[in-house]
Amino acid sequence: MAYTVPKLKDFSQAALDKAVDQAESALKDESAEIRSEADWKAFRDRWMARKNGVLTQINDLWLKSAPKEGKRAVGQRVNELKQFVEQEVSKAREFVDGAATALRAGSEQIDITLPGIRRRLGAEHQVIKTMNEIVSVFRNLGYSVEEGPEIDTDYYNFEALNFPPNHPARDTQDTLFVAGQESKPLRDRLLLRTHTSPVQIRTMEKMKPPVRVVCPGKVHRNDAPDATHSPIFHQIEGLAVDTNITLCDLKGTLDHAMKALFGSEVKTRFFPSFFPFTEPSADVSISCIFCGGKGYRDGSRCPNCKASGWIELLGCGMVDPNVYGFVDYDPKKVSGFAFGMGVERIAILKYGVDDIQLFFQGDVRFLEQFG
Ligand code: PHE
Numbered sequence: 001m002a003y004t005v006p007k008l009k010d011f012s013q014a015a016l017d018k019a020v021d022q023a024e025s026a027l028k029d030e031s032a033e034i035r036s037e038a039d040w041k042a043f044r045d046r047w048m049a050r051k052n053g054v055l056t057q058i059n060d061l062w063l064k065s066a067p068k069e070g071k072r073a074v075g076q077r078v079n080e081l082k083q084f085v086e087q088e089v090s091k092a093r094e095f096v097d098g099a100a101t102a103l104r105a106g107s108e109q110i111d112i113t114l115p116g117i118r119r120r121l122g123a124e125h126q127v128i129k130t131m132n133e134i135v136s137v138f139r140n141l142g143y144s145v146e147e148g149p150e151i152d153t154d155y156y157n158f159e160a161l162n163f164p165p166n167h168p169a170r171d172t173q174d175t176l177f178v179a180g181q182e183s184k185p186l187r188d189r190l191l192l193r194t195h196t197s198p199v200q201i202r203t204m205e206k207m208k209p210p211v212r213v214v215c216p217g218k219v220h221r222n223d224a225p226d227a228t229h230s231p232i233f234h235q236i237e238g239l240a241v242d243t244n245i246t247l248c249d250l251k252g253t254l255d256h257a258m259k260a261l262f263g264s265e266v267k268t269r270f271f272p273s274f275f276p277f278t279e280p281s282a283d284v285s286i287s288c289i290f291c292g293g294k295g296y297r298d299g300s301r302c303p304n305c306k307a308s309g310w311i312e313l314l315g316c317g318m319v320d321p322n323v324y325g326f327v328d329y330d331p332k333k334v335s336g337f338a339f340g341m342g343v344e345r346i347a348i349l350k351y352g353v354d355d356i357q358l359f360f361q362g363d364v365r366f367l368e369q370f371g
Contacts, residue, residue: 003054008065008066134216144212151190167276169275193217195340197277254314269310271312273317289304290304314339315340317339319338
């Protein structure tokens with residue numbers, strides 16, 4: 001039977017005790033029945049609703065009808081009862097919340113006997129793979145690897161490489177400068193390196209000849225992306241400085257490297273060029289690997305070399321004596337050569353890729369072909 005609030009006629013201590021006991025045990029019984037949030041809400045409203053809740057009824061039936069001299073005692077008991085009801089209602093709430101959490105945790109339990117989720121093995125990206133291949137060709141010749149920062153100063157990217165301030169050769173580099181550097185002297189201003197050549201300077205600052213290093217890394221240029229341009233790409237720099245190093249050594253080294261990378265039938269051609277930090281300078285071409293250097297394939301013009309039989313691949317030259325002045329080398333005693341090649345350009349040729357953007361779009365259908 002559900003509890004109903006009795007009218008009180010007897011306001012003695014004993015009668016009050018009995019009425020309060022009855023109410024409290026009804027409260028506990030009803031609380032013990034609560035199973036859900038909806039149960040709890042009904043319970044709370046039944047006991048605490050302002051309009052017609054049990055407490056309100058008790059207030060009306062007991063307190064208001066108490067004789068004047070007993071009001072104080074009744075009021076105190078009703079207040080205690082009210083506190084008790086509030087306590088029970090909030091305890092019941094905690095119980096409901098706890099049960100819900102336990103239920104949720106139960107449904108999320110992990111079955112450790114199920115087979116695991118296999119992660120597919122990745123493959124080396126073609127750009128990194130090509131970079132490693134090039135590096136290993138030079139490692140086999142006794143070169144070691146040096147690296148430098150991608151954000152460098154105007155001094156390392158230009159000045160120490162014999163690009164004087166305002167020299168037009170700087171324009172060929174499409175440089176991205178870090179903003180807000182105007183208050184600094186030009187040589188200290190930061191930029192995204194446009195080539196790996198600054199690592200030549202950093203290497204010579206910390207090493208005395210003989211030097212034989214390759215410097216792979218990322219470089220940046222303000223170029224709009226298209227099939228043959230990307231604002232971020234990779235280069236490998238080479239530097240050899242020693243006594244009696246000649247152009248002949250440069251030609252032999254690069255001819256060997258190109259044969260190691262593209263096959264022993266490949267020929268190289270050196271064509272005069274200009275870089276501020278090498279003198280003389282040359283661009284190196286390899287005989288076209290698609291038409292065997294003939295310029296024609298299956299009776300038609302070879303599109304890869306535009307029928308020239310040659311593909312231009314890298315820049316190089318003998319280190320300009322002015323550069324030695326920046327690093328405390330004596331140009332009367334030492335000589336050397338440097339070269340720089342674009343990694344994506346070589347990867348494109350090696351893998352027959354027709355758009356440099358494919359390397360950077362991260363489409364697994366492209367990348368998987370080379371796994
Ligand atoms: N740093 C030059 C460039 O990116 C390439 C180069 C390197 C030329 C070393 C000569 C010697 O254009």
